[in-house]
Amino acid sequence: xxxxxxxxxxxxxxxxxxxxxxxxxxxxxxxxxxxxxxxxxxxxxxxxxxxxxxxxxxxxxxxxxxxxxxxxxxxxxxxxxxxxxxxxxxxxxxxxxxxxxxxxxxxxxxxxxxxxxxxxxxxxxxxxxxxxxxxxxxxxxxxxxxxxxxxxxxxxxxxxxxxxxxxxxxxxxxxxxxxxxxxxxxxxxxxxxxxxxxxxxxxxxxxxxxxxxxxxxxxxxxxxxxxxxxxxxxxxxxxxxxxxxxxxxxxxxxxxxxxxxxxxxxxxxxxxxxxxxxxxxxxxxxxxxxxxxxxxxxxxxxxxxxxxxxxxxxxxxxxxxxxxxxxxxxxxxxxxxxxxxxxxxxxxxxxxxxxxxxxxxxxxxxxxxxxxxxxxxxxxxxxxxxxxxxxxxxxxxxxxxxxxxxxxxxxxxxxxxxxxxxxxxxxxxx
Amino acid sequence: xxxxxxxxxxxxxxxxxxxxxxxxxxxxxxxxxxxxxxxxxxxxxxxxxxxxxxxxxxxxxxxxxxxxxxxxxxxxxxxxxxxxxxxxxxxxxxxxxxxxxxxxxxxxxxxxxxxxxxxxxxxxxxxxxxxxxxxxxxxxxxxxxxxxxxxxxxxxxxxxxxxxxxxxxxxxxxxxxxxxxxxxxxxxxxxxxxxxxxxxxxxxxxxxxxxxxxxxxxxxxxxxxxxxxxxxxxxxxxxxxxxxxxxxxxxxxxxxxxxxxxxxxxxxxxxxxxxxxxxxxxxxxxxxxxxxxxxxxxxxxxxxxxxxxxxxxxxxxxxxxxxxxxxxxxxxxxxxxxxxxxxxxxxxxxxxxxxxxxxxxxxxxxxxxxxxxxxxxxxxxxxxxxxxxxxxxxxxxxxxxxxxxxxxxxxxxxxxxxxxxxxxxxxxxx
Numbered sequence: 001x002x003x004x005x006x007x008x009x010x011x012x013x014x015x016x017x018x019x020x021x022x023x024x025x026x027x028x029x030x031x032x033x034x035x036x037x038x039x040x041x042x043x044x045x046x047x048x049x050x051x052x053x054x055x056x057x058x059x060x061x062x063x064x065x066x067x068x069x070x071x072x073x074x075x076x077x078x079x080x081x082x083x084x085x086x087x088x089x090x091x092x093x094x095x096x097x098x099x100x101x102x103x104x105x106x107x108x109x110x111x112x113x114x115x116x117x118x119x120x121x122x123x124x125x126x127x128x129x130x131x132x133x134x135x136x137x138x139x140x141x142x143x144x145x146x147x148x149x150x151x152x153x154x155x156x157x158x159x160x161x162x163x164x165x166x167x168x169x170x171x172x173x174x175x176x177x178x179x180x181x182x183x184x185x186x187x188x189x190x191x192x193x194x195x196x197x198x199x200x201x202x203x204x205x206x207x208x209x210x211x212x213x214x215x216x217x218x219x220x221x222x223x224x225x226x227x228x229x230x231x232x233x234x235x236x237x238x239x240x241x242x243x244x245x246x247x248x249x250x251x252x253x254x255x256x257x258x259x260x261x262x263x264x265x266x267x268x269x270x271x272x273x274x275x276x277x278x279x280x281x282x283x284x285x286x287x288x289x290x291x292x293x294x295x296x297x298x299x300x301x302x303x304x305x306x307x308x309x310x311x312x313x314x315x316x317x318x319x320x321x322x323x324x325x326x327x328x329x330x331x332x333x334x335x336x337x338x339x340x341x342x343x344x345x346x347x348x349x350x351x352x353x354x355x356x357x358x359x360x361x362x363x364x365x366x367x368x369x370x371x372x373x374x375x376x377x378x379x380x381x382x383x384x385x386x387x388x389x390x391x392x393x394x395x396x397x398x399x400x401x402x403x404x405x406x407x408x409x410x411x412x413x414x415x416x417x418x419x420x421x422x423x424x425x426x427x428x429x430x
Numbered sequence: 431x432x433x434x435x436x437x438x439x440x441x442x443x444x445x446x447x448x449x450x451x452x453x454x455x456x457x458x459x460x461x462x463x464x465x466x467x468x469x470x471x472x473x474x475x476x477x478x479x480x481x482x483x484x485x486x487x488x489x490x491x492x493x494x495x496x497x498x499x500x501x502x503x504x505x506x507x508x509x510x511x512x513x514x515x516x517x518x519x520x521x522x523x524x525x526x527x528x529x530x531x532x533x534x535x536x537x538x539x540x541x542x543x544x545x546x547x548x549x550x551x552x553x554x555x556x557x558x559x560x561x562x563x564x565x566x567x568x569x570x571x572x573x574x575x576x577x578x579x580x581x582x583x584x585x586x587x588x589x590x591x592x593x594x595x596x597x598x599x600x601x602x603x604x605x606x607x608x609x610x611x612x613x614x615x616x617x618x619x620x621x622x623x624x625x626x627x628x629x630x631x632x633x634x635x636x637x638x639x640x641x642x643x644x645x646x647x648x649x650x651x652x653x654x655x656x657x658x659x660x661x662x663x664x665x666x667x668x669x670x671x672x673x674x675x676x677x678x679x680x681x682x683x684x685x686x687x688x689x690x691x692x693x694x695x696x697x698x699x700x701x702x703x704x705x706x707x708x709x710x711x712x713x714x715x716x717x718x719x720x721x722x723x724x725x726x727x728x729x730x731x732x733x734x735x736x737x738x739x740x741x742x743x744x745x746x747x748x749x750x751x752x753x754x755x756x757x758x759x760x761x762x763x764x765x766x767x768x769x770x771x772x773x774x775x776x777x778x779x780x781x782x783x784x785x786x787x788x789x790x791x792x793x794x795x796x797x798x799x800x801x802x803x804x805x806x807x808x809x810x811x812x813x814x815x816x817x818x819x820x821x822x823x824x825x826x827x828x829x830x831x832x833x834x835x836x837x838x839x840x841x842x843x844x845x846x847x848x849x850x851x852x853x854x855x856x857x858x859x860x
Binding site: 037039040042045048050055056061068069071072073100101102104105108109112115116117126127142149258262264286288289290292293294295 | 467469472498534546576580717
């Protein structure tokens with residue numbers, strides 16, 4: 001098989017004509033499909049319906065320590081929820097605050113607090129002339145949205161299959177005191193599904209930042225979101241490694257059950273050093289009397305313990321693994337050997353990352369949209385929504401039905417081929 | 431009956447000796463009672479246990495418009511929750527955002543957003559040399575805690591049975607551009623249980639603030655929290671009145687179901703103009719994907735409509751009305767005619783406000799504490815925790831059992847009398 005670049009003018013012309021015909025057929029189908037967001041599908045949500053029975057009107061809504069979960073109080077969360085989420089996050093329950101329904105909200109509030117009050121006695125960021133964040137990219141658009149909203153300058157750091165380019169990270173944070181943080185999705189990263197190597201985690205824990213209030217924003221969004229039973233990624237636990245390295249306060253670690261139970265009705269958590277916890281609780285006590293303890297208890301009663309949660313995630317994997325495999329199979333079949341792009345094959349998480357030929361991503365997403373398939377906007381995976389190469393596209397396979405997903409993936413490969421072929425034709429023969 | 435001031439030295443000496451004996455008896459009882467916080471009691475919480483059955487594993491967790499409440503999305507809350515809470519707040523559902531479990535959190539975030547990003551295009555407050563808030567006092571300590579935390583200068587405005595001193599409010603806000611807000615609990619106020627008069631609400635709606643970004647923080651915490659069926663306070667609805675007065679953007683109105691269903695597991699809301707809503711949602715979209723829609727749906731299914739909620743609050747009133755009446759009866763019996771203090775007799779809300787002789791509040795609270803009865807710290811109802819007269823004490827009758835409450839109230843009156851008598855004795859005869 002020839003790559004598109006190797007094809008003659010006639011061959012490429014014929015290929016384009018044939019692709020246009022295929023594309024037209026998809027347009028005629030009047031599709032309305034969505035591969036844009038990392039949303040669980042109905043079958044996944046159905047797996048958690050038992051949670052609605054975990055507490056009923058006959059239940060005793062008291063904690064093991066006697067706290068009535070129905071009433072005010074307990075700022076940092078109930079103990080049994082800290083134990084469960086501690087097991088989920090691989091952290092000591094004493095290092096955890098349980099929050100409301102959204103870890104994104106916790107991250108936003110963490111940045112906001114640093115802006116108005118500073119971190120552990122340091123100058124509030126809003127009083128500084130310049131605050132910068134490192135943004136490994138491609139990455140999570142909603143992370144970048146928070147820092148952009150606060151006027152924080154974002155510096156793109158290239159991602160590799162081992163994690164962010166650590167040479168660059170080490171150099172920048174050690175030289176520039178205005179760099180206050182870095183956004184990380186260390187496991188089954190968004191969108192590539194990469195997990196940071198041991199070497200990467202070790203180097204993170206040993207960073208020597210110029211800024212005393214530099215923090216790693218470690219969004220462990222997919223910590224237990226494996227696709228396979230037998231091929232799972234394991235990371236060195238970052239808090240423990242930071243402590244061993246003599247940098248105990250270096251990291252804020254975030255997680256939630258949004259993609260374990262119900263997005264929007266899960267529980268979120270932050271794990272960090274006791275120093276950081278004290279700093280945070282001194283603010284949190286002004287913000288709220290406490291988060292939803294009944295929902296914390298509901299989660300504990302539903303899962304029992306971490307094994308219950310792991311078994312639950314195995315069922316989730318059974319629903320979404322075929323979807324990942326279907327997309328990968330279609331990509332393999334339709335795109336391999338044509339030199340029109342590369343894609344990741346993650347073992348967990350919610351995304352497949354597709355790298356098109358430079359300058360093609362926007363056109364591909366646009367083509368797909370015009371045939372009724374919604375993708376994450378091209379560029380969204382980069383700070384300020386600007387992919388310098390216009391190459392990366394995030395593919396979210398979980399939400400559509402498997403049939404819809406196959407159709408969408410087929411159409412997507414047609415768009416990739418058509419846009420690539422036209423671009424190559426234009427460059428070579430026009 | 432003579433007041434303490436009218437008593438002779440002998441009479442007052444005998445009274446003090448007798449009170450010391452009474453006090454000693456309470457000390458010997460080794461009490462551990464709490465009249466410090468506005469917490470619902472167990473019987474009140476039990477009234478909402480049916481909410482745990484409102485959604486079960488067989489339930490369809492879809493909204494009327496088909497939205498699956500289990501999944502991501504719907505930033506401002508589900509429509510049927512807006513309708514229910516709109517009826518509760520007396521506002522158009524279109525003017526409402528439904529939040530998470532805590533209206534305090536919404537207020538904090540509202541101040542925090544103004545600090546970092548300003549209100550409707552105005553300068554962020556953190557960029558200003560000075561930001562001030564008016565604080566009608568006695569008032570709610572957690573309000574004052576938010577503004578103090580953000581370094582906002584608080585100016586005390588005296589409360590009257592009609593609401594804040596509006597002459598002072600009008601003068602200050604029209605003259606001083608650095609005054610950006612005022613904390614209000616307009617109905618069954620915390621701690622006095624006063625409701626703002628029609629005249630007061632009308633004058634609020636017609637304020638002419640020097641600052642374009644001045645907002646009234648209208649915490650309608652006790653909007654439906656009546657103690658009596660037949661004697662209820664009605665307020666002019668502030669958003670409507672502001673609109674009529676040509677000041678549609680002047681007010682943020684807050685409420686929650688914390689003292690309707692479960693504190694900590696209710697739903698909070700903000701009602702405001704469409705301009706303000708747009709401003710807020712432009713921030714909120716960076717902070718979260720959405721709040722807990724399942725809990726919103728749970729509330730809607732449990733209550734059905736506002737009539738269901740009103741009937742529910744009638745049951746709550748039946749539990750706590752006897753507690754208010756018991757305290758008032760004991761105060762009447764033990765304190766009337768002695769000239770040692772005054773107290774309010776609210777028709778709703780969660781508190782009775784007690785004004786001791788100047789300089790006595792701290793000593794009274796301290797005495798009560800040493801006999802095992804915890805009160806809200808004296809001073810807490812004033813900005814910076816400093817009551818200039820050391821006079822006001824907040825009494826929270828809802829949480830203890832009626833028997834405990836009677837004991838606590840009896841002991842409290844002994845403390846009031848003892849501290850007052852000793853003070854008068856010292857001033858007159860020493």
